[in-house]
Amino acid sequence: MSQRKYRAAIIGTGAIAHAHAKAVLGSGRASLVAVADVDAGRASEFAATYDVPRSHASAEELLRAEELNFVHLCTPPKLHAPLALACLEAGVTALVEKPPTLSLAEFDTLIEAERRSNAHVATVLQHRFGAGALRLRRLADAGELGRPLLATSLTQWYRDGDYYAMPWRGTWESEGGGPTMGHGIHQFDLLFSVLGPWREVTAVAARRSRDVDTEDVSMALVTFESGAVATIVNSVVSPRQTSQLRFDYEHATVEVDHLYGYTDDDWTMTPAPGHEKVAALWAEGHTDVPSGHPGWLTAVLDALDQGQAPPVTTSDARRTMEFIAALYASSFTGERVRSGQITAGSPFALSMEGTGAPWEKVRNK
Known part of the structure; x- marks a missing residue:
């Protein structure tokens, strides 16, 4: 047909x-x-x-x-x-x-x-659909890796003043947020597609270097419904650029280190002692096709x-968007934020800036 x-x-x-x-x-x-x-x-x-x-x-x-x-x-x-x-x-x-x-x-x-x-x-x-991500989800769903324990997501990129000369960049009104919204989203969305629903987040966001309205760095500690914990870092002030994900399971560590797209060669699998068979499972179907829009x-x-x-359906993407709102809410209020806590009436539902970025409050005093 x-x-x-x-x-x-x-x-x-x-x-x-x-x-x-x-x-x-x-x-x-x-x-x-x-x-x-x-x-x-x-x-x-x-x-x-x-x-x-x-x-x-x-x-x-x-x-x-x-x-x-x-x-x-x-x-x-x-x-x-x-x-x-x-x-x-x-x-x-x-x-x-x-x-x-x-x-x-x-x-x-x-x-x-x-x-x-x-x-x-x-x-x-698009990074959800590269061969390495598909293989990781398949092995995790089949139980071959054991329980997820710990993960890290690092998006440490560099964007200078010329990048932010575009008038819509670096503003809450036009871009919605900083590297949490527009850069790190690829890595932590892939993280969520593997680890499933997140439960709560404690975070910080700061404007350390760039002359923008939004943050230029953020960090979060996340707990998942499975009990796994993760750290998530998003930056546009890092001269040595990298995009990294690491998943520590009971039976293996799975990692990818790339920048704007990966192939299977960018992934590594380290089996735990006694679980060497997962390395053979990981090697099956090796490809050099890069992740990306195709x-x-x-x-x-x-x-x-x-x-x-x-x-990525609206239900899938909403989980990621809710996390972003929760990260900003935790950063700007100093409170731990749970999934489902940001309801329709919350300032952080209406704008990622919510009650206002702390650096703007200092500037306006």
Whole structure:
């Protein structure tokens, strides 16, 4: 039986849009029929680069003119929620770059709109779908690794003043947060996809170096429903850049050390004494295919073929968004925050800044 062929479009033709276009064109299962950008010249140039038939000057024009199955939203974060809502109203599935919204309340608005639509919203968190992550979840789910005990997630990147010269970066109003929202989310979302529901978090966030409104570093201690504990570090002030995950199970330690994407060669498995067989299980199916948008899009298309919501679903992404809100709440109030504690009326549901960043309070005295 032949696979279904999908019609896709991209809204926002900045840097990340190129990864999306290449994934669509390389899939063999979807065609890129249109793009849109408020910068009409950039949209036209992008369309010419990827042989896209049509470009539009606005998202509204694109949704009105095109017959689509899904749209990739590659705009600055402030526009994600309104554009995803417009897609749902048009009956078009929205594939939204991270962070999907600026706040938990905005995300819950998307969930409600999705329930009223025949379309879906999925967040682009592509590192869940690399071969190493798939293998780790498979072995963990099968019990081969024993109980999860301890984990670490490190996103230590470097972003200088030129990076923050973009006016929407480093602000609560346009980006929603600092490295916790826009950088570390990839690593700790992958952590959550492996370890499952988190239970409580104690955290700190600080502005140590960058001239921004948001934090430039954050750290969290997290307890999971399984009893496992984890540390999570997010930074944009670290000259030696790295993205690291480590999982200590009863039977093995599993680690990955990369930067913006990994292959199987970036992962290591260290079995505990007496459990050497797990190393052989880990070595099965070794591949040199990198993690990235192509693997994620394959999972999206597979789900759509089955009539299912594409990954990362709203229920999955909400767990990650709630954690971000809880990290900020713990950091700014000095309190431990439990899962489910940030309800609709909480300031940290309405904005990740919540009651206000401590450094802003000092500045305003």
